[in-house]
Amino acid sequence: MNTTEVKRLYTEAKARKVLAILSIFVVLLIAVVISISLGAGSPRFAEAMQVIFSKLFPFLEIDPGSKITQVIILDIRLPRIVLAIMAGAGLAVSGATLQGVLRNPLVSPFILGISSAAGFGAALAIALGVGILMPFKGYLEVFNAFIFSVIAVFMVYGIARIRGITPESVILAGVAINYIFSAMLALIQYIAPEHTAVRAVVYWLLGRLSNANWETILLILPIVLVATVLMMRHSWDMNVMSLGEEVAISLGVNSRRVLAICMALGALATASIISFTGVIGFICLVSPHIARMMIGSDHRFLLPCSIVLGALLLLCSDTFARLVIMPSEIPVGILTSLIGVPFFVYLLLSRRRLFWH
Amino acid sequence: MKLVINGLSFSYNSIAALKDVELELGLNEVLSIVGPNGSGKTTLLKCIDRILKPNQGAVLIDGRDAANIGLDELAKIIGYVPQSSTSTFPYTVFDVVLMGRKPYIRWSVSERDKEIIAEILKFLGISELAARYFNELSGGEQQKVIVARALAQQPQILLLDEPTSNLDIKHQLEVLSIIKGLTQSRQLSVIMAMHDLNLASRFSDKMAMLKHGCIFAVGTPKSVLTEENIESVYGVKSHVTNSVLDRPQVTPIAPIATGVENSEESK
Amino acid sequence: MRKRTVVLSAIIIVLVIVALAYTINLYVPFETAPQKETITIVDNTGVYVEVEVPVERIISIMATEIICLLGHEDKIVGRSLLSADVEAILPPSILDLPVVAESSFSPNMELILELEPDLVLVDEGLSSENRKTMEDAGIPVINDMLMEPRRKIFIKNLGLILGAEEKANEFIDYEEYYENLVKERIENLTTSEKPSVYFEWYMSWFSASAGSEFHDMLVDAGGINIAAGEPVLYPTLSPEYVADENPDFIIRMSTYLDGEDLAAFQTLRDEILSRPALSESKAVKEGKVCVIKNTVLVDRRPIGLLYLAKWFHPSLFEDIDPAAVHEQMIQQFFGADLEGVFAYP
Numbered sequence: 001m002n003t004t005e006v007k008r009l010y011t012e013a014k015a016r017k018v019l020a021i022l023s024i025f026v027v028l029l030i031a032v033v034i035s036i037s038l039g040a041g042s043p044r045f046a047e048a049m050q051v052i053f054s055k056l057f058p059f060l061e062i063d064p065g066s067k068i069t070q071v072i073i074l075d076i077r078l079p080r081i082v083l084a085i086m087a088g089a090g091l092a093v094s095g096a097t098l099q100g101v102l103r104n105p106l107v108s109p110f111i112l113g114i115s116s117a118a119g120f121g122a123a124l125a126i127a128l129g130v131g132i133l134m135p136f137k138g139y140l141e142v143f144n145a146f147i148f149s150v151i152a153v154f155m156v157y158g159i160a161r162i163r164g165i166t167p168e169s170v171i172l173a174g175v176a177i178n179y180i181f182s183a184m185l186a187l188i189q190y191i192a193p194e195h196t197a198v199r200a201v202v203y204w205l206l207g208r209l210s211n212a213n214w215e216t217i218l219l220i221l222p223i224v225l226v227a228t229v230l231m232m233r234h235s236w237d238m239n240v241m242s243l244g245e246e247v248a249i250s251l252g253v254n255s256r257r258v259l260a261i262c263m264a265l266g267a268l269a270t271a272s273i274i275s276f277t278g279v280i281g282f283i284c285l286v287s288p289h290i291a292r293m294m295i296g297s298d299h300r301f302l303l304p305c306s307i308v309l310g311a312l313l314l315l316c317s318d319t320f321a322r323l324v325i326m327p328s329e330i331p332v333g334i335l336t337s338l339i340g341v342p343f344f345v346y347l348l349l350s351r352r353r354l355f356w357h
Numbered sequence: 358m359k360l361v362i363n364g365l366s367f368s369y370n371s372i373a374a375l376k377d378v379e380l381e382l383g384l385n386e387v388l389s390i391v392g393p394n395g396s397g398k399t400t401l402l403k404c405i406d407r408i409l410k411p412n413q414g415a416v417l418i419d420g421r422d423a424a425n426i427g428l429d430e431l432a433k434i435i436g437y438v439p440q441s442s443t444s445t446f447p448y449t450v451f452d453v454v455l456m457g458r459k460p461y462i463r464w465s466v467s468e469r470d471k472e473i474i475a476e477i478l479k480f481l482g483i484s485e486l487a488a489r490y491f492n493e494l495s496g497g498e499q500q501k502v503i504v505a506r507a508l509a510q511q512p513q514i515l516l517l518d519e520p521t522s523n524l525d526i527k528h529q530l531e532v533l534s535i536i537k538g539l540t541q542s543r544q545l546s547v548i549m550a551m552h553d554l555n556l557a558s559r560f561s562d563k564m565a566m567l568k569h570g571c572i573f574a575v576g577t578p579k580s581v582l583t584e585e586n587i588e589s590v591y592g593v594k595s596h597v598t599n600s601v602l603d604r605p606q607v608t609p610i611a612p613i614a615t616g617v618e619n620s621e622e623s624k
Numbered sequence: 625m626r627k628r629t630v631v632l633s634a635i636i637i638v639l640v641i642v643a644l645a646y647t648i649n650l651y652v653p654f655e656t657a658p659q660k661e662t663i664t665i666v667d668n669t670g671v672y673v674e675v676e677v678p679v680e681r682i683i684s685i686m687a688t689e690i691i692c693l694l695g696h697e698d699k700i701v702g703r704s705l706l707s708a709d710v711e712a713i714l715p716p717s718i719l720d721l722p723v724v725a726e727s728s729f730s731p732n733m734e735l736i737l738e739l740e741p742d743l744v745l746v747d748e749g750l751s752s753e754n755r756k757t758m759e760d761a762g763i764p765v766i767n768d769m770l771m772e773p774r775r776k777i778f779i780k781n782l783g784l785i786l787g788a789e790e791k792a793n794e795f796i797d798y799e800e801y802y803e804n805l806v807k808e809r810i811e812n813l814t815t816s817e818k819p820s821v822y823f824e825w826y827m828s829w830f831s832a833s834a835g836s837e838f839h840d841m842l843v844d845a846g847g848i849n850i851a852a853g854e855p856v857l858y859p860t861l862s863p864e865y866v867a868d869e870n871p872d873f874i875i876r877m878s879t880y881l882d883g884e885d886l887a888a889f890q891t892l893r894d895e896i897l898s899r900p901a902l903s904e905s906k907a908v909k910e911g912k913v914c915v916i917k918n919t920v921l922v923d924r925r926p927i928g929l930l931y932l933a934k935w936f937h938p939s940l941f942e943d944i945d946p947a948a949v950h951e952q953m954i955q956q957f958f959g960a961d962l963e964g965v966f967a968y969p
Contacts, residue, residue, distance in 0.1 A: 004475075242446045243456065
């Protein structure tokens, strides 16, 4: 192979990767259209398009249909779809980032213990009415969940620092924090003054998107967006770090600092999402894996691919969850856990090189 | 680039690995660091590249203290080839070599970056491997790729830790010839930690022999590879002759059983 | 320099999106119809709810049976899942109504909005987001409960809104009559005359301490709760403790999960009678182990009270047959025949 051929190899590979990401994005758009056309209520594709186009292009003076139709499309379905995309994307990119900086394809942001911490915070609010901050009424459990997630991350960081911030120390510290908060959560459930409160806590932990509204989205969006952009900026660092800490340093990457920063960013994005939605698992684990299978381990492409894949996965899961036993719903957290099962069985059985060796 | 090491000391917790090391590397020079297991060869290389931070002493690059040079900038000056390499995630050979360009890349890969990588691959004779996955290559092939990655940094100093331990004779000669050639054709100086005394002897301009973290002898291969030195440092009786290539050739004969400490493995 | 551009661009993008979101104004305010008469009540969450009357389309995710009792079942357009006992006494037309929510935790918002209700009744499981969505669409939401201390207030409020105050008061008076009856008869009992009771529900050794509704029931029926002083509201008692307390009575609450026929009640009772830790207790020896269903113990409290009071103080309540009272209540307020087992023995 001469040099021109070698160079072209790269260019072609890059084009293929970009194409893959775009294809998934197109599928995502199709999924959005389908999701907005389905629901327990009566509006279907035509009505949905009418409402949306009348809002986007008011000068065209399209009849938006009845008020009920508009509310269903714009205040119930659309926020839920947007939330699913945002949450799926945020969880996926956090998962990919943590896998990259911890050099381990089996980790997710939840390894830092934030799911138990968030659950504990929410339980504190739901069962005991105890809160730390309450800027907006009715959001007590959300802020509690978020603040305790942040506390968990600080605790992990503090413990890991004792021996130096390495993947091993972070993971071990995370496991410990996870157990601490799980135990405290169980304690709250035991001493809760109302038995409906216990049920409410269980319900919260299951993870659902049914409470989506525009306010929620506007609260989560900036955090997730900024965190995502900052995580993606570390793509090269993550690439280099997979060669080992020593080589990373020799290439100019302060891997401990990158680890600490990315860990915090991933935890932040995840915490802000699950504080509203409860614990939705597996998206953060499965999306990066599938993305890696499709597109390789160059994090410049892996992260965007995880983002669209995560959005697609969660959107499809949620749409399925709200349609399959209409008018009831399956909490989407249960559904995503079910995805995890065949996926990991497949991993076990597969011997392909496309995963770690 | 002139590299000067002053009074370098390093300890792992309380175990001293390097004591007061003084060394100089000249322009376009190949310097071999030799010594038994645990004498501090790898530690010395890591201290030079700031992978480990020395407890005492300084590494001066053209008079500047390496401690004050940012990691990014340092990566453009010093390239490090470790003894063995793994990657958690699967990357192609091209990707791995591309990572050597990290100090120069903000986000996108430029035409020049691609040019450099293609040239290096060709230079090392591994262009055919460009699309293969790194983890699937043989030890020798992987070693060449790692060298390629370090060269992609366009360094002025190349540090190699046991670059030939995984290679067969042919590849050993190939890799070392290439490296020696690079020091002559480009502005490259090389420090390599070597196990094989004869290879070191043949390809180095200068040699430093370490014993228990201290410099025992420094100089040309002829002056360093003496039977007395080898007996003192390695605890081995040997026979040193002049090879057909006009370099000292060491033939080990027998270990000296009594009166010599056995050095432990400590890294 | 390029780092800053990237970060700056990100911030600008975020601001643009936020601005867009506010300008596109995706909220859809409902037109205000010509003013009707409104009634304002305060619900359990302290919210002042304005309801336009007359109400024509009710979605009852709770209190379906109360609306039927008040005679306005024809106004219900959507309901939640109901227990078998409740379904048994309601008119069949109710069963045909669409189920729009399993419970207040998981309402199907699309269905609810499509039914265009003018009143929605929920309990505390409803999330604030869902409440907001309904209220923004102009639907009044009452978040309340049927347990004390809200029971009478809530039923009165419903009566007010539906214009069925008479019926509401009739029902409340009926319940109060029996509550007072029990209260008066046990008023002068001394502590030694009150039996000690071990109360169990949900699973073995799971009890309830002071502050719980179960404890209040036991006390109001003239009993003494051996778990009263426990630090946890729903404690799991140690078998040793219960054995040591040697209760005079054991009351076990059952739910539909335990089974609804007589055999199920007997099974529950037999299991308690055969527990080693309880074998020496007065309750087991004298056979004073009773199983009572949550439907009467919690939902139809006065009936539950009568059952307990009669078990604890048979001589004081010889003239009362709780089953008969139950039957009569259902007949009087729901026009239905009572079926099924609710207490044993």
